[in-house]
Amino acid sequence: LKAPKGTFDVLPDQQAARERVAEAAQRILEGAGYRRIETPTFESTELFARGVGESTDIVQKEMYTFDDGGGRSLTLRPEGTAPVCRAYLEQGMHKLPQPVKLWYLSSFFRKERPQAGRFRQFWQIGAEAIGSDDPAVDAELVALLSTLLQDLGVEGTRLRLGSLGSPQTRVEYRELLQRFLREHEDELGADTRARIDTNPLRAFDAKDERTQRVMEGAPKLLDHLSTEDIEHFMAVREMLEAVDIDYEVDPTLVRGLDYYARTVFEFTSDALGAQSGVGGGGRYDGLIEQLGGPPTPGCGWAAGIERILLAANDARESQLPVDLFIGFESSAQRRTAFELSMDARRAGMSAQMELAGRSLKGQRKQADRVGARWLAMVGAGTTTLRDMESGQEAEVPPERVVAQAMRGFTTS
Numbered sequence: 001l002k003a004p005k006g007t008f009d010v011l012p013d014q015q016a017a018r019e020r021v022a023e024a025a026q027r028i029l030e031g032a033g034y035r036r037i038e039t040p041t042f043e044s045t046e047l048f049a050r051g052v053g054e055s056t057d058i059v060q061k062e063m064y065t066f067d068d069g070g071g072r073s074l075t076l077r078p079e080g081t082a083p084v085c086r087a088y089l090e091q092g093m094h095k096l097p098q099p100v101k102l103w104y105l106s107s108f109f110r111k112e113r114p115q116a117g118r119f120r121q122f123w124q125i126g127a128e129a130i131g132s133d134d135p136a137v138d139a140e141l142v143a144l145l146s147t148l149l150q151d152l153g154v155e156g157t158r159l160r161l162g163s164l165g166s167p168q169t170r171v172e173y174r175e176l177l178q179r180f181l182r183e184h185e186d187e188l189g190a191d192t193r194a195r196i197d198t199n200p201l202r203a204f205d206a207k208d209e210r211t212q213r214v215m216e217g218a219p220k221l222l223d224h225l226s227t228e229d230i231e232h233f234m235a236v237r238e239m240l241e242a243v244d245i246d247y248e249v250d251p252t253l254v255r256g257l258d259y260y261a262r263t264v265f266e267f268t269s270d271a272l273g274a275q276s277g278v279g280g281g282g283r284y285d286g287l288i289e290q291l292g293g294p295p296t297p298g299c300g301w302a303a304g305i306e307r308i309l310l311a312a313n314d315a316r317e318s319q320l321p322v323d324l325f326i327g328f329e330s331s332a333q334r335r336t337a338f339e340l341s342m343d344a345r346r347a348g349m350s351a352q353m354e355l356a357g358r359s360l361k362g363q364r365k366q367a368d369r370v371g372a373r374w375l376a377m378v379g380a381g382t383t384t385l386r387d388m389e390s391g392q393e394a395e396v397p398p399e400r401v402v403a404q405a406m407r408g409f410t411t412s
């Protein structure tokens, strides 16, 4: 039996690198007032259909959807923004001081074709600020993701920034773009042609070279924004510049989710292959209304942990610290060794006892292999305590081993 395609086991040796990502996210995001939230692994299918958008690839072909046996259609969450907004509404978080700042570290599920950096179950760190349309919210979020990627040593990052404007501007622009696409219909790839009616904006994302050439001459949304949206965008840009965050304005930046309005952004890394997106997000001022709530602005991002690890090239292995390894000369001392291991743990040391019937030489080797600071070898009547760094040894009565090793710690 094998793990399902596109999934992976996280083995003990890979934990340290992951914990470092989680620790950095917590430190950086909580330091800015974001508090952790966890939503269910599955939600009603309708949440994503309405939230993420019926015409998106995610909803059309990538969701793990199932009937729960009671006639309800449920879906393994493909992303975190719609669930967090659902929780904001359901839990009455609009009554809290706004904006409500939340972060998450969870796994998500998309039935995509697996390749390097693309999985069917993957992990994201995400941050969402709901209840304020202040451009400083957007700038703060971008800055926090930038800080996180830098902190974790993600190499070769580029930040692309765009604005999609308000829904009204987009409706008008959409018609303009549709007219342009129809005029060039015979030069477009089949995918793009099929989406002229449903999702013309995705044409900017087309992989097909001929389509890409056509799109170079297409009208750009950025040139059609309302004055208010342009001012909002300029304010975000000025704040990013004020804190020396480099970015490129990309008028063709489209994201694979329908809920965005105004600011959108994406960090890519040259250290990654085709799946170069490390993290991205944007503003979703219409989403909560779309889910049945009052008009409520929001903004956020998510970054993939696997892609961060690939781009940070952090191959450090995890080794648990071992203060004391306890061996014994013969099975007559097993009980004493066991008691000693429990005493050591009660005293706050990390302790491991011999559990595999090794020879004396084998036990010393094992103490070395696990990186133990001290080795206590329990013999008949007395115990030899060895300082694994200096090689110094002393005979100590078993009941004094822990105290002796602790004293050793403080003087060494």
Ligand code: HAM
Residues within 6 Å of the ligand: 078, 079, 080, 081, 110, 112, 117, 118, 119, 120, 121, 122, 123, 124, 126, 127, 128, 255, 256, 257, 277, 278, 279, 280, 281, 282, 283, 284, 299, 300, 301, 302, 303, 304, 305, 306, 307
């Ligand atoms: P997204 O761009 O779909 O946005 O995903 C964010 C990040 O998750 C990507 O940049 C990538 O690092 C990672 N990711 C996505 N799909 C996969 C996959 N199949 N395998 C591995 N990593 C993957 C969102 O999910 C939005 N909810 C972000 C957001 C939050 N927008 C506003 N708030």
